[in-house]
Amino acid sequence: EPEVTQTPSHQVTQMGQEVILRCVPISNHLYFYWYRQILGQKVEFLVSFYNNEISEKSEIFDDQFSVERPDGSNFTLKIRSTKLEDSAMYFCASSPRTGPGYEQYFGPGTRLTVT
């Protein structure tokens, strides 16, 4: 069964550094998402992406964040200058279509630790 994959599984970085989290969505999916989960808190929506542009973003997704689908298979989340509070588990998800009945398929997550 096709799966969403994410790399790396764990990333440690120093405050102020740039990080890029990578995701490979399921190949025939058209909608892509990033969520994050700070330890002990809810899974929160960050951004959705369709047709090579952001379709929606949350208030968390400020100018320090960006997303890209550089080559038709990868979907990346970049944090330009990391802060301590960016430490979280970041989940990528994809969906073939959007609509009430379509579930999103999630990757295993990247644990980002900012020191």
Add this chain to the structure above:
Amino acid sequence: AQSVAQPEDQVNVAEGNPLTVKCTYSVSGNPYLFWYVQYPNRGLQFLLKYITGDNLVKGSYGFEAEFNKSQTSFHLKKPSALVSDSALYFCAVRDDNFNKFYFGSGTKLNVKP
């Protein structure tokens, strides 16, 4: 605004006993409700969903959920728990634009032999 609440951080149950993981919701329109499970070092895996129709929804691994409109609940159930069911369970609601999910805080299910 859409939201879901999972009132229990943890549920403990003995193997073979029935289990219930609770979820209540608050929505401004029609509720589109989902359950996901997360095993260690794995992504969120879809279990089941309620869109419309029968209030009892059956999903993967023998799980089912009962949609109750009057109590605004969508509790996850299984008649006979397995040790392998031990995991983190998330309830979620779809937003009005069918775009993002709003997740609950998660409930850790511990099934003891």
